[in-house]
Amino acid sequence: MRRDIAELFELDPALTHLNHGAFGAVPRAVREAQDRARARIEGAPMRAFRDDLPVVLADARARAATFIGVPPDSTALVRNVTEAVGVVLQGLEIGPGDDVVVSNHGYATAGFSVEARGATLRTATFPVNAHPDEVVAAFRAATTESTRLVLIDHITSPTALELPVADVAAAVAPVPVLVDAAHVPGALPGLDVEALGVAFWAGNLHKWAYTPRAAATLWVAPEHRGRLRPLVTSWSHGLPFPERFDLQGTVDHSAWVAVPDGLAAWRDLGGWDQVECNAKLLLDGADHVRRALDTPDPLGGIPAAPCLRLVALPDGVGETPESAEALWQRLHAAGFVVPPVSFGGRGYLRLAAAPYNDEDDYARLAAALPALLAA
Incomplete structure (x- = not known):
């Protein structure tokens, strides 16, 4: 070490x-920044929720968007990619009669969320040593007339592969694609989210970008922003995307407040x-x-x-x-x-x-x- x-x-x-x-x-410096954020909130909760947090969270959200190279108004803060999956499934009203395609390299909880909504989970299957063309073909073959969403990992969690996201998105169009990019922010250079041709892209910041845990970004293509809502609707209700995601009741917002400190640590x-x-x-x-x-x-x-x-x-x-x-x-x-x-x-x-x-x-x-x- x-x-x-x-x-x-x-x-x-x-x-x-x-x-x-x-x-x-x-x-350590990021954990201390989060502790200071928590202490300020506890020092005057009314001031924090009414006055401080809307400003501070807007800044944190904008910095996270800049970090992944997208406009500030395109990206919401969520707690992790799993929450982002739930937000998208809810926004698209995925339910009985719908198919959602995942891969055999995907994170299992995404499939649980799909099945909990009564939808059918279909799996694009390919081996660890597959050629990128095999990956594209597997996703295309798994997509049916009933497919409402394709979920693909940008970097697969169990197998650590960088999948051909843009090629898969083109192959399954016009079905919208959600990218699980849990391992991407701060670890994959040359990223151009808007050029991938996908509808949704969600990345955790607490892995390679050194923010506190429970900090992630959800980028949404313009045509879908109006229909997405946080899973917990609270004081931000009625605001436009992405501001409507900022204040979600009395959850601990300190991890989001410390996002700029994590990104600064990445640079340092x-x-x-x-x-x-x-x-x-x-x-x-x-x-x-x-x-x-x-x-x-x-x-x-x-x-x-x-x-x-x-x-x-x-x-x-x-x-x-x-x-x-x-x-x-x-x-x-x-x-x-x-x-x-x-x-x-x-x-x-x-x-x-x-x-x-x-x-x-x-x-x-x-x-x-x-x-x-x-x-």
Whole structure:
């Protein structure tokens, strides 16, 4: 672990943290900014909700929009991508008789939300080593006359792949596309959300953009903005999009207030230069672990995410959710925070790289794995 940067965070030094993609890590200065925001709200709640928060949240929302390269009036603040999915399903009035297409690489809770509304979930299926054309074909084949929404991950959570979003959107048009970009803000350079040809794009800020947890953005194409409402309607009711999302009752707004502090931390940590360094570190680290395991590179034509990467486990290891969970417990007991993933009948490790990581983190994991797997 890079001690100079690790000191900026509050991570347990007894653990080797290689799972930034799960919940991120809040820098100490950002957590302190959130604490100050919470204290100001508690010091005068009436002043906060009537006078302060509308102004402060509008600024935070605008800065988040600028960070992902879209106009301020196009983007609302939500707590996470899962909430954004619920907002879109509600706005499109998805229900019985409707199909929603997801992929077998998607986040399971999106499917739960679809089925809870009585709609039919259809799955675009493709392997880890698929070619981008196979991904497009899978989404096209899963789309029917009853499809009301296609949900695609920009970077897949279990498999760390960067999917061809624009090509899929073109292939399924005119069906609207919602992009789950939970792992994208602050981690994927060259992003142009408005050029993707999608209707909705939602990204978490608490992973690679270093904001407090429960901070995310929901970008909406102009033709859909009028129909979207927050899941909790409160004092912002009646305001235009995106202002109607700002004040949602008595929820804790402090994570949103501290969004500018998180984005400033991202810049202070090196911005895109740091992301490039992380990507190179991860590529080398994954190679080191793969050589220790003597397993092949599982990837094919789809590029891996810059700061997330799969390493295949040996045959027979982590191939089921139960065995992957057992391996997670052994890894954590040995001081490693790295998730085993069971996908398509094969076991993998999903490695991440963050500014606080260094080469020794991956070397320690590579050295420990043979004995841990033998156990």
